[in-house]
Every structure is written in structure tokens, then in C-alpha cells.
Amino acid sequence: MLFVTSKDNSNVKKAVKLKSSAKERRKSGLFLAEGLRICMDAVFSGAEIQTLFVTEKAMQKHGEDFALLEEKAKNVICVNENIFSLMSDTQSPQGFLSVIKTLDKTNEFDTIKGDSKYLALDNVQDPSNLGTVLRSAEAFNVSGVILSCDCCDIYNPKVVRGSMGAVFRIPFIIKSSIKDFLNENPQINSYAAVVNSDAVSLTDVKFQTPCAIVVGNEGNGIKAETEKACQNKITIHMEGKAESLNASVAAAILMWEMMK
Secondary structure (H helix, E strand, O other): EEEEEOOOOOOHHHHHHHHOOHHHHHHHHHHEEHHHHHHHHHOOOOOEEEEEEEEEEHHHHHHHHHHHHHOOEEEEEEEOOHHHHHHHHOOOOOOEEEEEEEOOHHHHHOOOOOOOOEEEEOOOOOHHHHHHHHHHHOOOOOOOOEOOOOOOOOOHHHHHHHHHHHHHHOOOEEEHHHHHHHHHHOOOOOEEEOOOOOOOOHHOOOOOOOOOEOOOOOOOEHHHHHHOOOOEEEEEEOOOOOOOOHHHHHHHHHHHHHHO
């Protein structure tokens, strides 16, 4: 174990960059997972922990869990609370933070099974929404999540934390566009979730598998090219005065109906 007391340490500086820069995460092929539960989820999911940062207080408080994390991490660095706070993305840090190699799950999409049910996200931008969507997708046992490359970074610390570990477990793939994914997989029955009175009400839809529901951007919805590529248009009927639903709420409702 290495003890670091300077904020200018190269490992610390790298972690600080990974916290705030999607470009740095893409360039390095690394991302951060903060919090004891998320770090343990990474271990149990077989993720590769390059570096574990921990405070002395956290080591003492969670000795058994730390022992397992120490065993699995390639490098372990103990820092004080002030240095840890520079890397942390939370208001009340727990003293555990892992630098993890980005996940390769593309092979899980090599074969589209006949009963597969996917969620596709088209330019979803809010990290909190994306984290919640991933958590819901795992809860409903969705086959996988497809993200357009202009979605917010799935390795954003807020996404990783908000997913409650789902990012390590649920299959996902990042494509240049949802349109391209659908065109490459014409056997998938696609359903564009839109706010449109002409669309079929969700409760009247009989999903034909393999299928994918597409959810769009929080403000602008699904891109026109994506909607055109979809075979069906569906909508969540609303009785109240709200014009639309939060993207993560809409996705949860859509997935619930698709997985019934």
C-alpha cells in the first residue's frame, strides 16, 4: 500500500481529471466508481480495478470489505480526507474510490436472440436520468441498453453512482446512432416513444420480440431520423395537464409494459 499526502501526486491528479473529463475517460479507458457499495459491486462483477483510493478512517471502519478490495485492486493508495475530497463527486464521501478499466460488453450484442427486449436511448443528456434508467433496466431484467454516442457519458461518476452498480451488470452498447443500430438489425421490432396523439397508446401495444423501445432527449425527444427508422410509434397516455414525463420516469413505465 502506498501512502500519499500531496495533491500533486500523479495518481491523484489523474483521478481528479477522470472525475470531471469525459475526454480523459475516453482517452485513458478508465473511469471512477465511488462509495463502498459501488466499489464492491465492481469487484463482484469482475471489473478490473486499477487503483483503489481509501482513507485511513474508511479502512478501519470497513476492515473486512477493505481486505477484499485490497486483494482485487492492482494498486492501493491511502490518502487523507482533504485529498480524497478532491477526487470525490459526493457531498459526504465514504472514503472508497476505485479507478476502473472501462467495460467491454459489445460481444453480448453479437447475437440478437428471438426473445430479446432492449431499451434504446437517443441523445439522453442528464447523468441522473441515465443512472436511474440503467438501474430500472436492470430491475426489469431488460436484455440490454443501446446508447447513441451523443448521450451523456455512461462513465460519468453521477451515472455510475446513480445506477447503483447496474452499469457493471447490465449489457450495454454505444453506437454512432440509434438509427444505425436499427438499420443493422432489421429483425428487431422498434417502437419510438413519442408525445403524439396519433401514436398507439402504450397500454394497447402488443410487443413483438425481438424488440426495442426508443426513448429520446429530455427536451427535444427522439431525433427525426431515429423516429423515421422505427417501425412503430407509441405514447404514454396522460390524463393530467403535464405535456410530457421525465425521461427516466417514461423509460421505467415503458420498460415495465414491455417486460410484462
